[in-house]
Amino acid sequence: xxxxxxxxxxxxxxxxxxxxxxxxxxxxxxxxxxxxxxxxxxxxxxxxxxxxxxxxxxxxxxxxxxxxxxxxxxxxxxxxxxxxxxxxxxxxxxxxxxxxxxxxxxxxxxxxxxxxxxxxxxxxxxxxxxxxxxxxxxxxxxxxxxxxxxxxxxxxxxxxxxxxxxxxxxxxxxxxxxxxxxxxxxxxxxxxxxxxxxxxxxxxxxxxxxxxxxxxxxxxxxxxxxxxxxxxxxxxxxxxxxxxxxxxxxxxxxxxxxxxxxxxxxxxxxxxxxxxxxxxxxxxxxxxxxxxx
Amino acid sequence: xxxxxxxxxxxxxxxxxxxxxxxxxxxxxxxxxxxxxxxxxxxxxxxxxxxxxxxxxxxxxxxxxxxxxxxxxxxxxxxxxxxxxxxxxxxxxxxxxxxxxxxxxxxxxxxxxxxxxxxxxxxxxxxxxxxxxxxxxxxxxxxxxxxxxxxxxxxxxxxxxxxxxxxxxxxxxxxxxxxxxxxxxxxxxxxxxxxxxxxxxxxxxxxxxxxxxxxxxxxxxxxxxxxxxxxxxxxxxxxxxxxxxxxxxxxxxxxxxxxxxxxxxxxxxxxxxxxxxxxxxxxx
Numbered sequence: 024x025x026x027x028x029x030x031x032x033x034x035x036x037x038x039x040x041x042x043x044x045x046x047x048x049x050x051x052x053x054x055x056x057x058x059x060x061x062x063x064x065x066x067x068x069x070x071x072x073x074x075x076x077x078x079x080x081x082x083x084x085x086x087x088x089x090x091x092x093x094x095x096x097x098x099x100x101x102x103x104x105x106x107x108x109x110x111x112x113x114x115x116x117x118x119x120x121x122x123x124x125x126x127x128x129x130x131x132x133x134x135x136x137x138x139x140x141x142x143x144x145x146x147x148x149x150x151x152x153x154x155x156x157x158x159x160x161x162x163x164x165x166x167x168x169x170x171x172x173x174x175x176x177x178x179x180x181x182x183x184x185x186x187x188x189x190x191x192x193x194x195x196x197x198x199x200x201x202x203x204x205x206x207x208x209x210x211x212x213x214x215x216x217x218x219x220x221x222x223x224x225x226x227x228x229x230x231x232x233x234x235x236x237x238x239x240x241x242x243x244x245x246x247x248x249x250x251x252x253x254x255x256x257x258x259x260x261x262x263x264x265x266x267x268x269x270x271x272x273x274x275x276x277x278x279x280x281x282x283x284x285x286x287x288x289x290x291x292x293x294x295x296x297x298x299x300x301x302x303x304x305x306x307x308x309x310x311x312x313x314x315x316x
Numbered sequence: 317x318x319x320x321x322x323x324x325x326x327x328x329x330x331x332x333x334x335x336x337x338x339x340x341x342x343x344x345x346x347x348x349x350x351x352x353x354x355x356x357x358x359x360x361x362x363x364x365x366x367x368x369x370x371x372x373x374x375x376x377x378x379x380x381x382x383x384x385x386x387x388x389x390x391x392x393x394x395x396x397x398x399x400x401x402x403x404x405x406x407x408x409x410x411x412x413x414x415x416x417x418x419x420x421x422x423x424x425x426x427x428x429x430x431x432x433x434x435x436x437x438x439x440x441x442x443x444x445x446x447x448x449x450x451x452x453x454x455x456x457x458x459x460x461x462x463x464x465x466x467x468x469x470x471x472x473x474x475x476x477x478x479x480x481x482x483x484x485x486x487x488x489x490x491x492x493x494x495x496x497x498x499x500x501x502x503x504x505x506x507x508x509x510x511x512x513x514x515x516x517x518x519x520x521x522x523x524x525x526x527x528x529x530x531x532x533x534x535x536x537x538x539x540x541x542x543x544x545x546x547x548x549x550x551x552x553x554x555x556x557x558x559x560x561x562x563x564x565x566x567x568x569x570x571x572x573x574x575x576x577x578x579x580x581x582x583x584x585x586x587x588x589x590x591x592x593x594x595x596x597x598x599x600x
Contacts, residue, residue: 030423032503033416037431040413040474047471048438051449058448114338125338127586129345134582134589135575136532138553142571143348146355146367152564154351157368191345196594219326248442251534255554269444276448277539289445296442 059287065280076287085263089271092178096267097246099182104242108190112197129191141255144184171256177265184252189245193238200234239303247296268292356572360565378569386570391552398462398548399530402469403523410474414481415507432482438475447539464540473526480595484518524585525592549574
């Protein structure tokens with residue numbers, strides 16, 4: 024292959040990708056961070072204001088609400104998905120009849136547009152027209168519950184919708200990990216007379232460590248990208264109480280036209296998600312070391 | 317032990333429990349779809365007053381209105397145009413760069429792995445920090461509407477495509493390309509006549525995965541597309557949600573009309589979609 028590997032050839036092959044990647048992926052991050060130190064309304068020039076946007080952010084009540092909502096969504100979705108998808112993967116790993124058909128149905132929510140997922144769940148969660156409250160009313164249990172649009176439940180509902188959307192996808196990733204456990208080990212454990220729980224605790228979960236990390240990273244990065252679901256369910260309202268970091272930075276930027284402030288929100292959100300990933304890696308490394316020693 | 321026990325190694329009672337649990341999970345997954353289809357045959361007043369009731373007649377009025385008001389044909393046309401142009405460009409670009417990273421000899425080995433890792437960084441970058449900067453860059457380079465969307469879509473695909481292409485191309489035996497070079501192939505001929513035919517499975521996975529991504533993409537589209545006549549399907553989906561009133565039946569019918577082709581696409585390319593979505597995750 025080195026015959027054709029002249030420098031000119033290599034450059035020619037790499038440059039288009041590198042150019043577009045730099046201009047539309049890497050430089051934009053620098054631009055976003057740059058704007059976060061300015062005041063810019065879209066007209067005229069951006070005015071440099073130092074850390075003003077970040078100071079404002081700390082005093083901004085809505086920012087803390089958005090942060091809290093994002094945290095609630097993250098914690099609930101993380102727990103539900105890490106465990107739920109694992110259980111579904113264990114089910115699909117058994118030798119059951121119709122399991123591949125079941126698997127393709129369970130996976131299907133991950134394929135459709137998130138915006139449609141949001142619309143779909145409006146018709147289930149909406150206090151007036153939604154399915155759940157219609158059932159509650161028809162059973163005579165009162166007027167139903169404000170699943171969305173009320174004071175507290177919206178982030179919980181968002182987490183559940185996200186759970187619905189991601190369950191089959193993450194289960195499939197777990198399943199790929201389960202399939203990589205050598206059959207000999209499973210058989211040996213079975214012959215040794217281990218119970219189902221023992222096998223799970225001492226063989227399956229330890230051998231799945233890297234897959235579990237993958238799923239965790241996907242859930243962390245994924246929950247920090249939930250946008251369309253919130254936008255369709257409540258659009259951050261009423262009065263910003265169901266805003267998440269993403270929807271708040273989006274509306275500050277594009278609805279209110281406060282580009283500088285919006286970019287400081289986007290920057291903070293981006294770094295928070297990186298920090299959560301770093302914390303997760305730190306914790307899982309620590310635990311791994313303890314179990315080895 | 318009877319036969320079914322040997323299948324799973326569980327007692328009959330546990331076996332029944334397992335099937336019940338699996339059925340419940342399947343129901344949870346498909347119930348929202350079924351509910352949507354049922355609602356789509358009902359008028360606004362029926363949805364508002366009595367959502368649980370079965371539709372008395374099969375009322376296709378919602379669909380008629382959705383197709384008419386939404387100009388669904390145009391939404392499909394725009395979406396397909398953006399999908400085709402973006403994927404054509406990204407395939408040429410990322411296949412070439414992945415080939416260089418996987419097969420060509422770098423004088424300095426470190427340069428290659430550094431470039432590879434640099435190109436994978438995008439997997440951790442959230443699109444939301446990019447929206448406004450990309451919008452600004454587009455105005456500077458005079459790209460707008462559909463063409464303004466193509467560039468961020470191509471850039472978003474770089475990391476995923478690099479991961480899959482480089483992984484696959486590295487596995488291909490290098491004797492074949494060496495034989496082709498000795499037979500007098502130049503670089504272009506080698507790639508088009510020899511490598512691409514061998515890489516068909518991974519190209520299929522990459523294409524299907526990216527079709528789905530672009531088809532569903534909303535944040536970039538909502539920022540970059542301004543004229544209603546250029547809207548993609550994902551943008552059209554929220555058309556019936558006005559600021560003060562919501563046309564529920566129109567919304568549900570249009571969503572159904574957008575979901576069904578997507579589910580058919582999933583049915584046909586299920587293998588590629590599932591392997592693409594999981595391969596990207598597992599290798600990353």
